Amino acid sequence: MPTGTEHHGSNVSLARRAWAIRRNALRMGEVQGQGYIGQALGIADVLAVSYFHAMTYRAGDPEWEGRDRFYLSIGHYAIALYAALIEAGVLPEDEIPTYGMDDSRMPMSGMAAYTPGMEITGGSLGHGLGIAVGAALALKRKDNPAFVYNMLSDGELGEGSTWEAVMSAVQWKLDNLIAIVDFNNQQADGPTRDALAVGSEAPKWAAFGWYAQEVDGNDLAAVVDAFDKARNHTGTCPRVIICNTRMCKGIPFLEDRETTHFIRVEPDEWAKALTLLDEEKPL
Amino acid sequence: MTIPAHSRRKSKYQPRAVPEIRRATSAMIASLDAEGRDTIAAPFGHALADLARTRDDIVGLSADLSKYTDLHIFAQAHPDRFYQMGMAEALLMSAAAGMAREGFTPFATTYAVFAARRAYDFIAMAIAEENLPVKICCALPGLTTGYGPSHQATEDLAIMRGMPNLTVIDPCCAVEIDQATRAIADTPGPVYMRLLRGQVPNVLGEYGYEFKLGKAQTIRDGGDVLFISSGIMTMRVLDAAARLATDGISCAVLHSPTIKPLDAETIVEQARKGGRLVITAENHSVTGGLGEAVAGALMRAGAHVPFRQIGLPDEFLDAGALPTLHDQYGLTVDAIAARVKTWLEA
Numbered sequence: 001m002p003t004g005t006e007h008h009g010s011n012v013s014l015a016r017r018a019w020a021i022r023r024n025a026l027r028m029g030e031v032q033g034q035g036y037i038g039q040a041l042g043i044a045d046v047l048a049v050s051y052f053h054a055m056t057y058r059a060g061d062p063e064w065e066g067r068d069r070f071y072l073s074i075g076h077y078a079i080a081l082y083a084a085l086i087e088a089g090v091l092p093e094d095e096i097p098t099y100g101m102d103d104s105r106m107p108m109s110g111m112a113a114y115t116p117g118m119e120i121t122g123g124s125l126g127h128g129l130g131i132a133v134g135a136a137l138a139l140k141r142k143d144n145p146a147f148v149y150n151m152l153s154d155g156e157l158g159e160g161s162t163w164e165a166v167m168s169a170v171q172w173k174l175d176n177l178i179a180i181v182d183f184n185n186q187q188a189d190g191p192t193r194d195a196l197a198v199g200s201e202a203p204k205w206a207a208f209g210w211y212a213q214e215v216d217g218n219d220l221a222a223v224v225d226a227f228d229k230a231r232n233h234t235g236t237c238p239r240v241i242i243c244n245t246r247m248c249k250g251i252p253f254l255e256d257r258e259t260t261h262f263i264r265v266e267p268d269e270w271a272k273a274l275t276l277l278d279e280e281k282p283l
Numbered sequence: 284m285t286i287p288a289h290s291r292r293k294s295k296y297q298p299r300a301v302p303e304i305r306r307a308t309s310a311m312i313a314s315l316d317a318e319g320r321d322t323i324a325a326p327f328g329h330a331l332a333d334l335a336r337t338r339d340d341i342v343g344l345s346a347d348l349s350k351y352t353d354l355h356i357f358a359q360a361h362p363d364r365f366y367q368m369g370m371a372e373a374l375l376m377s378a379a380a381g382m383a384r385e386g387f388t389p390f391a392t393t394y395a396v397f398a399a400r401r402a403y404d405f406i407a408m409a410i411a412e413e414n415l416p417v418k419i420c421c422a423l424p425g426l427t428t429g430y431g432p433s434h435q436a437t438e439d440l441a442i443m444r445g446m447p448n449l450t451v452i453d454p455c456c457a458v459e460i461d462q463a464t465r466a467i468a469d470t471p472g473p474v475y476m477r478l479l480r481g482q483v484p485n486v487l488g489e490y491g492y493e494f495k496l497g498k499a500q501t502i503r504d505g506g507d508v509l510f511i512s513s514g515i516m517t518m519r520v521l522d523a524a525a526r527l528a529t530d531g532i533s534c535a536v537l538h539s540p541t542i543k544p545l546d547a548e549t550i551v552e553q554a555r556k557g558g559r560l561v562i563t564a565e566n567h568s569v570t571g572g573l574g575e576a577v578a579g580a581l582m583r584a585g586a587h588v589p590f591r592q593i594g595l596p597d598e599f600l601d602a603g604a605l606p607t608l609h610d611q612y613g614l615t616v617d618a619i620a621a622r623v624k625t626w627l628e629a
Contacts, residue, residue, distance in 0.1 A: 112413055119384075124408045130374045131409050134381020134389075137366060141342070142385065161373035161405065168374050172366075 010052070014220050015282035017087060018048035022250050023277055024083035028099035028106070030270035035262035038254065040080035042245040043151075043182050046217050047084040050149065050180070054227040059089035062116040066146060069135055071120045073128025073152040074182070078110035081118065090117040126159025128152055129179060133165045136177040136238075147231065151180045155187035158196045163208075169238040170209035178230050179210075179240040182217065184247050188261045201242045210240045217243025251276055292601065306604035308429040315427060315479055315515060316606065318522065318616075322482035323457035327420060328356025330464035331390055335361050340388045341468065344368050346375040352392035352422045353480045372402040379417045380409035388416050388468060395421035395436030395477060399443060410473045411448045417473050420464075424453065424477035424514065425566030426595055426612060431602035437595050441571025443475045444543050450496070451543040452476040453514040453565070453573070456486035459540060462494035470496060477514060486518045487538070499539035499546040501553065508534040508623060509559040511550060513542060513573050516564040516593070516614065523619040532627065535559065542573055547580035554581055554588050560626060562591045566614065569594040591626055593619060 025040035050070065051057075057067040072081050082099065085091040091106070098104040105115050109123040120131055132150040139146055156162055169177050183201065185192045192198055205212040211233045215222045223243065230239040248254035248263065251273045257263060265273075293299075335341040335357065344366040349355045358365035366382075368375045372393055379389040391398075398406065398421045410417045421439070428434045443451045450472065454463045460479060467474040490502050502517065503524055510520040517538045524534035537553050539546060554561050561581070563574035574592040581588060595612050609615050613622065 121408055121412055124404055126373070127377055127405060127409050130377025130405070131381040131384070133374065134378030134383075135385055136381070137378065138382040138385030138387055141382075141387070161371075161377065164369070164371035164374035165377065168368060168371065168378065171369065 012052070013282060014048050014052055014224070017052045018045045018220065019277065019280070019282050020087045021047055021080070021083040023274065024086045024093070024096060025079050026270060026274050026277065027096050028079050028082060029265065031097055032100040032108070033265065033267065034079060034100065034108070035264065036076045036079050037265065038186075038247040038260075038263040039077050039182070039184065040083060041251060041254070042184050042247045042249050043077065043080050043217070043243075044083070044250070045220050046180060046182065046223055046243050046245070047080060049220065049223045049227055051084050051088045053224055054231060055149070056146070057088075062090055065144065068146050069119055069132075069148045071128045071132050071135070071148065071150045072110050072118065073122050073125060073150060073156055075109035075111070075121070075123025077151070077153075077182075078106070078108065078118070078122070081110060082106045082115070085115075085117040088117075091115070125153070125156040126161040129162050129165035129169075132177055132179075133168050133172070133174060136169070136174040137172060139176055145176070147176050147178055149178050149180060151182065154181060154183040154185060154192045154198065155195070157181070157198060157201070166205065166208050166210070173236040174238045175233070175236050177238040179238065181240060181242045182245055183242055184245045186247055186261050205240045205242070210238050211235055212240045212242065214242040214244065217245035218249050250280070306607055308602065308604050315484065317482065317484040318518070320484040320486060323485055324482055325353040325356050325480065326457040326460040326483050327464055327478050327480065328353035330461040331357045332360035334465055334468055335364060338388070338468065340386060342366060342382055342387050342389050344375055344379050344382075344389055344391045346370055346372045346393045346397065348393050348422070351394070351480065352420065352478055354390070354392045357390075372397045373405045376402045376405035376417070376419070377409045380413070380415055383410070383415035383417050388418065390418045390420055392420050392422070392478070394423045394434060395439040396423065396434055398475070399436055399439035403442060406449075406473070407446055411446050414448050414472050416471055418467050419473070419475045420478050421475070422478045422480045426600060426608055426614065427479070427515070427566070427605070429603050429605045429608055432599040435600050437568045437600060438571065439477070440542050440565070440567045440573065444571060444576065448472055449543065450474045450541070452496075452540055453542055454479070454494070454540050455514055455517040455538060456488075457483035458485050458488040458492065459494050463496075463540065466494055466496045479515070484518060486521065494540065497541045497544055497546055499537050499541070499549045501535060502538050503534070503536040505533035505535035505559075506557060507532050507559060507627065509553055509561050510534055510536045510564055511539055511553075511561065511573070511577050512536060512564040513538065513540050514566045516566050519614060519616055519619055520564045522616040523623065526616060526620045527623060530624070532623065534623070539573065539577075542576060545576050545580055547584065550577055550580055551584040551586050554586050560589045560591065562593060562623065562626070564593040564619065567594055568597050570597045593622065
């Protein structure tokens with residue numbers, strides 16, 4: 001089975017990819033005055049590593065059988081994934097102004113039927129990892145060496161169904177499954193750690209039988225290293241990368257704002273944020 | 284505080300005497316009483332195992348209830364295609380969705396209560412919203428166990444009817460389960476099918492019946508009453524029709540195993556024929572099942588016919604021996620025949 005994508009071997013740095021993802025997300029956020037920009041800015045580095053370092057796919061053929069699957073549980077992170085898919089060439093950049101509009105291919109919450117590259121319908125949290133378990137089982141049945149990635153959130157770890165999937169993935173020795181947890185410690189009503197006793201995530205997953213790593217999700221080198229280790233780990237167990245991220249990363253005046261699940265951005269602040277970002281454009 | 288007593292149940296503090304008729308609560312795995320008919324063992328399991336011999340895409344998943352849904356027959360025949368998902372119904376549905384995404388046709392089994400109540404959101408969002416070909420086959424439909432409300436799926440049809448894209452089937456007997464299992468494997472999209480397991484009566488075989496997805500079929504003709512029924516109640520109304528015939532009451536039986544999409548065309552056409560009393564009969568609450576589906580179809584068509592419903596009350600039912608409960612809730616042949624006479628005399 002062929003591997004590699006047109007992006008492998010590219011001279012474009014991951015920092016530049018992450019910057020472009022942030023920029024695409026800000027432009028979409030501006031269209032709707034959308035407050036999930038905080039999560040998008042926070043997870044941009046992890047998405048850059050996913051789409052421009054770790055994953056195998058063909059931008060022009062999003063359903064190519066040999067692709068690594070990327071399952072986004074957290075439907076409200078769609079703005080972030082669209083931003084990555086645009087940078088990857090799966091979605092056209094000129095549809096950015098349609099974000100969240102009637103008849104757009106990029107609705108507010110990610111749904112499989114609307115968007116090329118959006119593999120599952122997220123939004124009802126606690127679904128993605130279970131679907132990923134089924135897909136990972138199916139890939140093994142087909143002798144397909146692709147990985148299934150599931151991006152989920154810290155808040156989603158409160159859903160019991162997530163833990164059903166955590167146990168099953170170990171039961172079935174799903175070494176082709178990689179869970180990516182965005183730990184930004186923010187859920188709808190406040191800090192995740194104030195809602196349920198989250199505890200120490202990596203040791204908890206490890207105790208269930210996963211190969212667990214915890215990294216600074218805004219440190220590109222650390223994220224690259226974690227993805228490489230997850231992919232190359234020789235154990236017959238599923239893999240999880242807990243990514244500690246900072247909401248609004250990359251836009252200092254938003255980073256400093258009181259962090260909430262749905263941040264407030266004034267209409268004039270989008271242009272300000274874009275200007276700030278453009279001043280920090282990496283090579 | 285005192286929790287208000289169930290409206291009908293006796294106080295739990297009232298001591299009880301040993302009853303004169305000593306019926307034990309049937310085990311959950313007990314087969315339905317065949318009532319003098321031949322039975323066929325595990326029709327679902329055998330049909331699926333047979334199908335899988337020519338269909339590489341078929342896989343089976345269960346949430347710790349393979350033996351109690353007859354999926355173990357499939358698992359024995361095709362061990363590498365059986366997936367034990369553990370006691371985890373949300374995972375069962377999600378994983379089935381994941382396998383369907385990758386081109387397989389998963390049959391997922393559990394009890395009807397657990398699929399309908401516990402796993403609804405997962406069936407809705409992971410399976411039905413994306414119209415994936417997952418076939419959800421569930422044992423203990425309606426009142427087929429004496430274990431009480433935890434296991435009695437008296438509202439599963441109401442719940443599942445509300446789900447867009449989902450085909451809902453309530454088969455009557457072993458022959459129909461065999462045929463319906465094959466039919467749903469060939470149908471695109473998700474299906475919820477009620478299962479009878481263990482030794483299952485053969486009811487419709489003697490009528491030369493053949494299951495057709497989405498079709499209601501006349502099993503017996505008659506001029507006074509039109510029964511419209513599904514599931515085990517078709518067996519009961521056929522027997523009631525035979526009983527009532529000896530009293531000179533002529534009953535037709537229109538069997539409608541596909542609850543959704545309902546065969547409204549046939550139902551309306553039959554209901555309009557010959558001034559018969561239309562009686563729906565279902566092993567389900569009178570709320571939201573076949574009866575109300577038929578009523579809605581008749582009203583929408585402007586077919587204003589005399590209409591009665593036989594079904595379970597809108598209550599959490601009692602525990603006890605199944606024959607006692609069927610008698611208590613009016614699902615028996617005697618109870619049906621008596622009510623029909625009362626309605627006709629009124």
